[in-house]
Amino acid sequence: MSLFDFFKRKQAKADKITKVYDKPLPEPTVNPKDDQPSAARYDEATSAWARKMMELEDETDPDVLTELDPDAERAREVRFWIDNMALCVKHNFAPEQYDVGGMLHQLIEEEEYELARELLFCCIDEVRNRPSTPCIDDILVYFAWICYKDGDGDDEDETDDCEDEDDLEDEESQDDCDETDEDEDCDEDDEDDEYEDDDEIDEDDEYEDDEEIDEDDVTFETEYHNLRSAHELVVAVSDHFTPHWRDTHLWLACLYNECYVNYDDYEIADLPGSHSPNWYGQQAYRYFSKAAEEGQYLAMNMKALFLVMGHQVKPNYDKAYDWFKRSEDHCDESLLWLGHMHYYAQYGRENKRWAISYYMRYIKHxxxxxxxxxxxxxxxxxxxxxxxxxxxxxxxxxxxxxxxxxxxxxxxxxxxxxxxxxxxxxxxxxxxxxxxxxxxxxxxxxxxxxxxxxxxxxxxxxx
Structure with missing residues (x-):
């Protein structure tokens, strides 16, 4: 199955977004005592929205929508890009009005993964006929990052399906009970009361124990499966590409680093297209270096850690110190390591006063x-x-x-x-x-x- 077929299969599972700003206000409630309409019981946000909109002459002002309901405005912009994706691709997403990558980045930061998926699926569907599109690698990385952070996005649907099935079974059981003779039910209940009570206690105890174990397993398995599902997309990224969207190098480096750190625990070697753990470490350092040159502070800290630890690169304490210094105002871990490099003699920068200063800043943060x-x-x-x-x-x-x-x-x-x-x-x-x-x-x-x-x-x- 090709990557685009993989994307298409995922697209079929995406829900259509609803236009929040098109929803009507709730109807006034009726007081049952006097049958007279009482004030509409809006929540605080809806009431503020309604009062503000009544004061405005132009109710469709986009700045007003953004201020009053940023989620609705974001949904409106996403819908615009979905409807005009061909035009966005034609302009290579360059002008601000076609900045699909910027919107995707915002959606991911806000953890609105369903909206991000729908926008990505639409973009993929348009780009599949344009293999020369320069941002194809960015699309792969963005989709891999969403898979890593949120999985396939099917958990809620599966839960709903299970709940529906349970409800259906309960209704069928209830119907069967209604059809049974009431006298017979009563006799059977009287005869088996003590036996049934004992069984219920045993079953409940056993179920509670199993449930606790399952919850722990699910917590671990989520990260396990998410990283493995993203792996296919990560290894498909070309070795040399120029990113067109924000944070592509950083996110790709983080994904490679996760594969490197969790190589054995997540059984990366069993995945199609897998490489040796050293390869993932080298790729992680390579892309952290690129992101660090782009001014990403997290990447600066990670590059310094590779240099000070000697992971997949020859240790260089002087370069590591310089990268830690560049990110010290934006990354707590950089403060920690600057304190270590002045505390431990092995780094050749022993300085009691500076070590105290960096440790105190770290603890304060x-x-x-x-x-x-x-x-x-x-x-x-x-x-x-x-x-x-x-x-x-x-x-x-x-x-x-x-x-x-x-x-x-x-x-x-x-x-x-x-x-x-x-x-x-x-x-x-x-x-x-x-x-x-x-x-x-x-x-x-x-x-x-x-x-x-x-x-x-x-x-x-x-x-």
Whole structure:
């Protein structure tokens, strides 16, 4: 099956968009007590829309529609491009009024995947007869990205079908019950009440257990199938192409990187047209580099990570540092790695003051992992431990108190990487009261795990 046949099959499943702005306002409700019409019970947004439109002389002003109902205006623009797709293709989507790529990008960012699919399917249907269209690779990447983020888009339809079937079965069962003699039903119910109750309890328990397992499986399988469904489109992109639409290089790089990182877990090797994991890594670095040159900050950070880790490219700490610096104001992970490169001696840029500065900026930006948060990631925990270690060298009461608080929160969330340092702080009473028993317990735990710092501190304190 060719790619365009694949697209055509997907197009058959797309629903037609509805013109939101053409829908009539709801009818006034009637008060049952006096049978007199009461005020129409619009929701707040509809009421504001109605009042504003009554004040306007021109109710079709596109600027007004955009301001009052951006979703309806977006749907209107999509419908315009669908109706005039041949003209858009003829002009290579170049003028602003034919910027299909820009609209697709906006729809994807707003997670309006159904509208994006319909617009893409229409574009594909028109382009299939024009194989020389310059944006054909952009179309492949955009469609692959939608598949990766939202799958085939059939989950809701399948759910609805299942619900309809269940409703039909329930109605048939009800009809059968109605046709059965009531006296016989009552006798049977009286005889089997205890037996049926026991069965119901067992079935419910078994069903609940199965349902919990299925939900976990579905959460994993969604990403698994989405990436695999996008793979066919990703490998179909030509090796050398000039993107005409926004973020094409970045999204393609992200898809290649997902294939590289999840190669074994998602069984990429079993897919048609698959390559070695090194090939996906090289492609990811290649397109991250292109996107970085285009000014994409996420791509700058990812290119730097490849350079500092030595994945599919020779490590180059100086270049990695430069790319991290260029993206530091737009990417939290760049701040983290700039702190690492000034904290660890292996990168040749050891600088305590700069490391503290970058770690503090990173922690400040990650407010959802800070004080009072219910979640902490591994990167945040590592930055907190490194920052605490640096603050303890300042011999300042305020810094010691802050370091102790950072280590306490890391331990609270179950991370053990700061156990040795936190145990030392508690044992020596730095930044707060001394807690010898807890301090020794944490130090021994870390020492048994092979932490040389904990082993040295225990020997130093005579334990």
């Amino acid at each position: 990650r407010k959802w992992e800070g004080e009072g948060a219910r979640y902490m990631g591994a990167n945040y925990a590592q930055a907190s431990c490194n920052l605490a270690h640096l603050l303890l060298h300042n011999n300042s009461n305020d810094d010691e108190h802050r370091a102790r608080r950072l280590l306490e929160r890391v331990a609270y969330f179950g991370f053990t990487l700061g156990d040795a340092l936190y145990g030392l702080v508690l044992l020596e009473g730095r930044g707060g009261p001394t807690d010898t028993s807890k301090g020794l317990r944490l130090l021994r735990k870390a020492a048994n795990a092979g932490d040389p710092m904990a082993q040295q501190m225990l020997r130093f304190h005579g334990y």
